[in-house]
Amino acid sequence: MSKRILIVRLSAIGDVIQSTPVARQLKLQHPDWHVAWVVERKALAGIAHNPHVDEVIVMDTRRMASWREMWQRLRGKYDITLDLQCLLKAGLVTWIAHSPLRIGRDDAREGARFAYNRLMPTRMDHIYISQHYLEQGADLGLDPGDYVPELFLSEEDHATAERLWAAAGLGELSPVGALTGTRCRGDGRLRSGERSYRHGPAVVALLAFSAEPTREWPTERFARVGDALAERYGARCVIFGSKAEVPRAEALAAQMQSKPVILAGKTSLGSAAAFLQRCNLAIGADTGLTHYTFALGTSLICLLGPSPLRNGPKSDKAITLWSECPHRPCRPSDRCRRGEGRPCMEGITVEQVLKAAGRLLRC
Numbered sequence: 458m459s460k461r462i463l464i465v466r467l468s469a470i471g472d473v474i475q476s477t478p479v480a481r482q483l484k485l486q487h488p489d490w491h492v493a494w495v496v497e498r499k500a501l502a503g504i505a506h507n508p509h510v511d512e513v514i515v516m517d518t519r520r521m522a523s524w525r526e527m528w529q530r531l532r533g534k535y536d537i538t539l540d541l542q543c544l545l546k547a548g549l550v551t552w553i554a555h556s557p558l559r560i561g562r563d564d565a566r567e568g569a570r571f572a573y574n575r576l577m578p579t580r581m582d583h584i585y586i587s588q589h590y591l592e593q594g595a596d597l598g599l600d601p602g603d604y605v606p607e608l609f610l611s612e613e614d615h616a617t618a619e620r621l622w623a624a625a626g627l628g629e630l631s632p633v634g635a636l637t638g639t640r641c642r643g644d645g646r647l648r649s650g651e652r653s654y655r656h657g658p659a660v661v662a663l664l665a666f667s668a669e670p671t672r673e674w675p676t677e678r679f680a681r682v683g684d685a686l687a688e689r690y691g692a693r694c695v696i697f698g699s700k701a702e703v704p705r706a707e708a709l710a711a712q713m714q715s716k717p718v719i720l721a722g723k724t725s726l727g728s729a730a731a732f733l734q735r736c737n738l739a740i741g742a743d744t745g746l747t748h749y750t751f752a753l754g755t756s757l758i759c760l761l762g763p764s765p766l767r768n769g770p771k772s773d774k775a776i777t778l779w780s781e782c783p784h785r786p787c788r789p790s791d792r793c794r795r796g797e798g799r800p801c802m803e804g805i806t807v808e809q810v811l812k813a814a815g816r817l818l819r820c
Contacts, residue, residue, distance in 0.1 A: 459489040462597075463535040463554055464510075465547045467496055467518065469668075470726065470745030473503040474752050476541050477606045478587045480509040482599040493535065495527070495550055502726035503749075506609035518546050527553050537597070540565075540572065541590050548572035562593055585771045605772065606752040610731050617724070618731035625718040627693055628657040630735060659692040659818055662733055662750070663717070664741025665709055666702045671787070672742045674760045674802050676705070680712035681807050682740065682814070687715035689811075690818055695720050695736065697729060697746055738817055740810060742802070743768050751775055756817040758810060762802035763787035776813040780804025 462483060466476045473496060483492050493512035494504055504510050514530065517523040531554040538556040540547050548569030551559050561573030570576065577593045584592075587604040595601075622630060665679045686692040694713070696706045698721030706721035724732065729746060733739055734753045741747035741757075743764040750757045751770040761769050761779040765786040769777030779785075782801040 459491070460487070460536040461491040461493070461534065462537040462539060463531065463556065464492065464494040465538060465540040465550050465554075466494065466542050467516065467547055467550070468500045468542075470500045470503060471743070471748035472542070473500040474606045474608060474745070474748045475587045476590050477504065477507060477509075477608070477752070478604050479539070479541065479590050479594060479599065480504070480507060481607065482591060482594070482603055483597065484509040485603070486598045486600075495531075500745075502730070503608065505727075506611055507607075508609065516550070524549075524553075539594060539597075540569075541593065543569050545569050560593065560596070584767055585769070586765075586767045589767060606748065608730060608749060608752040610727055610734075614725070614727035614731040617728035618735060621720065621723060621728070621732060622735060625693075625695070625720075627660050627695075627718070659686070659690050659737040660735070661686055661692045661694050661814070662736045662739035662741070662746075662755075663694055663696050663709070664739055664744060664746045664750070665696065666698050666705060667742050667744040669744075671799055672744060672762050672764065672802070673799070674742055674762075674805060675799075676709045677712055678807050678810075679709060679740070682810050683717060684714045685807070685811055686814060686818075689815070692737075692818075693718065695732070697721060697724075697733075738814060740814070758813045758817070760802065760805050760810070762799060762805075774817065776817065778805050778809050778813060 466473050480492055483490060491511050493514060494510045495514045495516055496504060497518060498515050501515055504513060516527060527550060533555055535554055535556045537558045538551045538554045539560045540551045543562050543565035545567035552572040558575060559573045560575045562579050563576045564579040585604050587606055588601040591599045591601040591604060663679050663683060665676055667673050683694040694717040696709055696717050696719050698706045700722040703722040706719050710717050710719055730749045730753060733750050733755055736755055738756045739750040742760045747759055757770060757775040759769050759777045761777050763786060780801055
């Protein structure tokens, strides 16, 4: 029997991408179901072109008018609501939808538990976070083994990335596979219609900035890694970031002896993703573009600090590095119990990152 299901995952950028296996599994297990997704605009790029989502509903949680619109658009329209966020705002959206079945988790916070009539248990071991979301849908027949996120990009995103690549003088790109495809997934396997790229000297993306400063690795270490990769492999480094992060990107570039490309402030999320797909390697913390990179299948080093270990990507092309800390995970509002600064990030060494980079660049 066909059903209508609403996925609630409003933000953040990385979390939305990590939730995409749920939509894929819903369509695989229930091809005739209508899958809708409520998302905030800042994270829209992660699902805007996803063919497993039949209906994308964009919400601005800061505007009362948007909440009134959700009441009119969602109330009583769906058989099932699956809240993957389980925080207050997402819980309110779930409550507004008022589906007969409203699935949350027993680790819901900020008072969100009121919205659910089915609470799924939470596993806190080191499975990847996408498996965590799939297990929440166990009653719907979702397979936790199909956990790799995926990202679908527009032709406009690809065209912008190609223009920026050429302007940076990073060498000639040779697409491998169908030229019209936009499908990518993080296990490195190509499907019909996907893109992959080969080019000259290695291009390494430096994803040095995060909305949460405690997740950032020291920029001087990024500079040392970038220079070492340039010396050992002839690599060209590209510094990503938002418009607000341009001064920080310039400061990082000034610390490097090699001449990195500063891409900060020049891309949308979609075109940044298309550019990352063309890179040989990306190095970044637990942040949105890092998880985009995993979904794209580009080789990745994820530097994991205060986040749970389950946030670290899992595949042959992804290496997650972390330092031992008995207090992980920490929330952004927590003061580190080991003192000031970012000891869990500072415990990751330049030598560890270079060793991982060498392994991935030689693959």
